[in-house]
Amino acid sequence: MVKFFKYLLATFAGGLVAAFFLVLIFIGILSVIASSSDKETKIEENTLLVLNLEGPIFDRIVENPFEDALAELSGSPSPEGLNRILANIEKAKRDENISGIVLETGLLTTGYATIEEIRDALIDFKSTGKFVYSFAPIYTQKGYYLASVCDKLYLNPGGMVELNGLYAERTFYKGTLDKLGVEMQIVKHGKFKSAVEPFMLDEMSEPARLQTEVYLNSMWDHVKEKIAESRGVEVALVDEVADQMPMLRDPQLLLENQLIDGLKYKDEFLEELKELTDTDSDDDLSAVKSSKYAKVYVPKETKGFTREKIAVVYAQGGIDDGSGKGIVSEDLSKTIRKARRDSSVKAIVLRVNSPGGSALGSEIIWREVQLASEVKPLIVSMGDVAASGGYYISCAADKILAGPTTLTGSIGIFGMIPNVEGLTDKIGLSFDGVKTNKFSDMPSLTRPFTKDEKDIMQAYIEHGYDIFIGRCADGRDTSKDAIDEVGQGRVWSGANAKEINLVDEFGGLNKAIEAAKEAAGLEKYRILELPEIEDPVQAFIKGLSGEAKMFIGKSIMGDEYKHLEVLESLKSGAQIQARLPYHITVR
Incomplete structure (x- = not known):
């Protein structure tokens, strides 16, 4: 009986501690929301628009103060929306108080088509004579692809740039299923319909390999052509450098081949921005991040209300x-x-x-x-x-x-x-049963x-x-x-x-x-x-269980959590699918 009460007391105490921490987290979220209230942001002359694109980028940003507060408390990048990025770039183009854009895209992970849209918007922005600069200690290949459109692209002297071509990988589950004694019964139409292959083969079929080679080379041809165009070099040079694995070489290789504009430390980069914006060396730069700039009002050229x-x-x-x-x-x-x-x-x-x-x-x-x-x-x-x-x-x-x-x-x-x-x-x-038909x-x-x-x-x-x-x-x-x-x-x-x-x-x-x-x-x-x-409050409450499940899964399994998501989709999805091959990872 004594042990029973000891366990009961321990459980009760544990619940109180958990509740206490939940209350602290909730108070922290509320304080962050309160500090970032929905006031219209006003900016000064010679302000820089800072685009931090290292978090997830969705087609549409949903203003959710709870999600932003959680990101700020955890130190992780807030989600961004392509719609807001494009709108902010277009607005900054018209805004007399914006001198230029600074990209923070070193660890960019979004898709290449999304990057293409942002690149095009930045090219249009530069047509006004305003500048776009980028600095990072490390650039992923996607981060470099976006930054290559900048007027100046700087790298930390001890930094790295991933530029080694595209790679598409798929994970195959047949061997695991065989060991478990599970057979996937598959019906399909189309010799290229390779979404089912991870469950029936140990490697890509020849048609699947062929189609992947075709679209992957098509994507790489486009990426390297755009890099070459932006950097003023030959396309063949991009391939030549990529084949040398510049990520693990002296950054001078990139500088000598004009794929970056310089090797600078952060303080040197900031000093150059101060010169560009006529900011005194002892003063801080005037800068505004994307989420804040979305609340800045800049009149459009067309005036008047329209119903259409x-x-x-x-x-x-x-x-x-x-x-x-x-x-x-x-x-x-x-x-x-x-x-x-x-x-x-x-x-x-x-x-x-x-x-x-x-x-x-x-x-x-x-x-x-x-x-x-x-x-x-x-x-x-x-x-x-x-x-x-x-x-x-x-x-x-x-x-x-x-x-x-x-x-x-x-x-x-x-x-x-x-x-x-x-x-x-x-x-x-x-199993045994009875059926009528x-x-x-x-x-x-x-x-x-x-x-x-x-x-x-x-x-x-x-x-x-x-x-x-x-x-x-x-x-x-x-x-x-x-x-x-x-x-x-x-x-x-x-x-x-x-x-x-x-x-x-x-x-x-x-x-x-x-x-x-x-x-x-x-x-x-x-x-x-x-x-x-x-409503963000309803969405936050509704998503708590799902977010908690994902957080725990990713905490335990890391990147391998994606395999669990594939198996989960089999359980919850429709049996007849019109779907792309599962989890094509292009990097």
């Missing part, structure tokens, strides 16, 4: 993937329907950044895209990836814009149902498909693929045969996709909005971003 709007609808993440964090087909369909029926919305831009997901969910969204495109201009803007289901929901648009490094295509579908009979035999489990127990996870069941599943996949290529053929004004020829589940880069008529033009979100403006014949317009933002 262009709706920008964001579709980011997996389609009906079960996590609730990606695209929910019913919700997105409702949002597109709302924009279609709103008489003040004269055109729609659908921003797609999705690897696909549920085939049924993709069909549901496609229908609303098609209906909307019949009554008003609808332009698709593809982000880093708009493949498989992501392409499905795009194909009915009047015009599709993508970046040269966007991953798209992957027109195909597949289905996977595990058979755990081998595992249950190992642990001594057996031939297929009453289909699909079963505890036995393999019968021939009839497999034939039914294959016919269902073939029917789904036929619908998919039919949607694409109608949207692209071509034949099913023509789509099938470039389909079969094959992934293409944006540059490849333009050549085979899967996209119409190169360009990012800003260019898509301009295309929508022209198509609708608008002189003046306002941007309406959809879906409407959820």
Whole structure:
């Protein structure tokens, strides 16, 4: 009895301590929120706009004081939104108080298509005569790619630059599943539909390797051409330096080949900025970060109120993937329907950044895209990836814009149902039951498909693929045969996709909005971003369990947590998928 009360007291004390720390954390969050209240920010003359892009970059930033406060308390970079980055760069271009932009992008990790949009905006910014500078002790290859557009690109004398070409890697689970006694029963259409390969092979198939080589080389050709153009060197030089692994060599190699402008310490870099902004050496630079600058008001050239709007609808993440964090087909369909029926919305831009997901969910969204495109201009803007289901929901648009490094295509579908009979035999489990009809127990996870069941599943996949290529053929004004020829589940880069008529033009979100403006014949317009933002307090409370689960998982497993997410998606996702191969990592 004494031990019981000792344990009870210890448990109670532990609960009190945990509650105490939770209260402290909550108070800390509230204090940070209070200190960063939503007041309009005012800036001085000769101010620098500082873009710290080392955190995650989403297509759309959702102003969430809780998330920002947690990031500030933990010391991690706050999430940023491409929409806010582009808007701030455009505003800084007009702002007489902004002298230039300073990039903090050394550890940039976002996708190449997103980087391309920011690069283009910075090039446009420089056309005003204002400067863009960058400094970092370490540049990832993506960080360097963005910084290469700067007027001056500096590296710490003891720093490193990762510039060694692109590499795409996939993880294969078949060996693990074999040891567990789990067989993935797979039905698919398309020899390039490699999303299922991690569960049925130990390495890439030849078609998968071929398609990866094609789109990866296409992406690298574009990246090195843009680096060469920005740095004023030959394309061959970029390859030559990349083959020397400059990250592990003396930085003088980069300086001698004009790939950086100098080796400086941070204090030297700051002194140069002070000279550029006429700041006294003993004074601090006047600088404003992106989140603060978003609250700065700078009058636009066009004055007056206009009722006419262009709706920008964001579709980011997996389609009906079960996590609730990606695209929910019913919700997105409702949002597109709302924009279609709103008489003040004269055109729609659908921003797609999705690897696909549920085939049924993709069909549901496609229908609303098609209906909307019949009554008003609808332009698709593809982000880093708009493949498989992501392409499905795009194909009915009047015009599709993508970046040269966007991953798209992957027109195909597949289905996977595990058979755990081998595992249950190992642990001594057996199953028995009674059924009234031939297929009453289909699909079963505890036995393999019968021939009839497999034939039914294959016919269902073939029917789904036929619908998919039919949607694409109608949207692209071509034949099913023509789509099938470039389909079969094959992934293409944006540059490849333009050549085979899967996209119409190169360009990012800003260019898509301009295309929508022209198509609708608008002189003046306002941007309406959809879906409407959820209340941050409700979103914070709703996301606590998911965030806690992710935090614990990443704390224990680190980068390997992504494999657990793959297995989790199998449990929660739809069985029939129009999805890009799982977790293509391009770096």
